[in-house]
Amino acid sequence: MSRKPLLVATLAAAMTVLLGSQPAIAVQDEDIDFDTTEDLYQVCSVEPGAPEYVPASFACRGFIHGAVQYHDAVTDRKKLKRLICYPKNVTTDDGRMAFVAWAKKNAGNEKLMNETPVVGLVRALAEKYPCK
Incomplete structure (x- = not known):
């Protein structure tokens, strides 16, 4: 079973709760697409205090957490070479900051x-947390 529909459904449910409990905000469902790295960068770089920060933050963190969890599961179970070697104390927010910094640096590419x-x-996480 694909996890993408589960992730999308979870994010949609979270967005529904958040949108129903706050004043109207600028982010709409169609604004939180993850078709390109640029899309992820736009969502993950929303600043605290912006009206769309809460749903964007949840969407960004969910994407990062899911991608890293999948990477870890596949490399551990299949004994594949790890692409990202982060220390045990690294948080999802550390990953978000690493990605945003990498994307900002590569925005013109x-x-x-x-x-x-x-x-x-x-790419961003492997650059920040390379495997030796």
Whole structure:
């Protein structure tokens, strides 16, 4: 069974609760797409205090957590080479900050920013937490 529908359903439920409990905000469902690395960057770089921060933060953290969890599960179970070697104390927010910094640095690189977001995320995390 694919986990993508579960992730999308979870995010949609969270968005529904959040949108129903707050004043109208600028982020709409169609704004939180993860088609490209640029899309992920736009969602993950929403600043605290912005009206759309809460749903964007949940969406960003969910994407990062899911991607890293999948990476860890596949590399551990299949004994594949790890792409990301982060210390045990690293948090999802540390990963978000590493990704946002990487994406900001590469914002002018159309090729990188048009890749699928999981590829951009792994590139960023592998650069920040390389495997020796």
